[in-house]
Amino acid sequence: MxxxxxxxxxxxxxxxxxxxxxxxxxxxxxxxxxxxxxxxxHITLAAGNDLALDPAGADPWKSLPLExxxxxxxxxxxxxxxxxxVRLVVVTRALLDLHAxxxxxxxxxxxxxxxDAWTPHVTLAxxxxxxxxxxxxxxxxxxxxxxxxxxxxxxxxxxxxKSLVGPATQPR
Numbered sequence: 001m002x003x004x005x006x007x008x009x010x011x012x013x014x015x016x017x018x019x020x021x022x023x024x025x026x027x028x029x030x031x032x033x034x035x036x037x038x039x040x041x042h043i044t045l046a047a048g049n050d051l052a053l054d055p056a057g058a059d060p061w062k063s064l065p066l067e068x069x070x071x072x073x074x075x076x077x078x079x080x081x082x083x084x085x086v087r088l089v090v091v092t093r094a095l096l097d098l099h100a101x102x103x104x105x106x107x108x109x110x111x112x113x114x115x116d117a118w119t120p121h122v123t124l125a126x127x128x129x130x131x132x133x134x135x136x137x138x139x140x141x142x143x144x145x146x147x148x149x150x151x152x153x154x155x156x157x158x159x160x161x162k163s164l165v166g167p168a169t170q171p172r
Contacts (some may be wrong), residue, residue, distance in 0.1 A: 001156045002051040003113075004102060004164065005042035009065065012146030016041035019087075019124050022139045028132050029085075029125040038154060038161050043068070043089055043120050045099055045151070050108035053153075053164075057105025061151055061165045063098050070122075070143040075133065082127045085136055087143060089120035 008016065023030035031039065071088040078084045089095070100115050111117055128136060151164040 001047060001049055003047040003154045003156075004045045004051065004053075004106070005152050005154055006045060006064075006066070006068075006098075006148040007040060007042050007150045007152055009147045009149045012148075013041050015143065015146065016087075016122055016124075019140055019143075023085075023125055023136055026135060026139055028136050028139075029128045031123060031125060036159060038159050041122055042152070042154075043122060043148065044113060045102050045118075046106055046109040046113045048108040048110045048113070051153075052107045054105040054107070058101060060098055060101035060105060063094055064151070064165060065147045065149045066094055066098060067145050067147055068092075068095060068120075069145040072142070073124075073137060073140060074121075075128075076121075078126055078128070082129055083133065084123060085125040085128050085133070086121035086123050089122065091120060095120060 007013070017032070020030045020032035024032040031041075069090040069092075071090045073085065074088055075083040075085055096115075099118060099120075103109065103115055112119075124140070125136065149165075152161045153164055154161050
């Protein structure tokens, strides 16, 4: 599986990681427990096994940096009766334009990440049980606007990332 992701400026990344750390410190599921070098806060724009970017296509990244705001917390269905806890991202014209521009130069995306089916979000925890939802929500405050400053291609096979905007990124 490959994905194209928006990543955040250092301040925003630190705030999201602080949410991860709050959950982990309370003994709750959190992406803080996912210690892979390529793990960092992001908004997935596209995913698929055979993602391919048209190098001759238009530049979808011209709107970066892009301010994004969070709409609140929600749950997505997870595996075996668990949930995925996420911060929803407010859908703005600028974000939709960036997303649509990417998909004009991209092939192989799964249906759930295509325009008109995509739910922009930042994942905070996966495999959270129903009993853990209320304690998790009580820990997390509302979030302030943040900035996405880069986009990357993540490859789950090689566990590597490649910047799509600036110089190549190093694993964290």
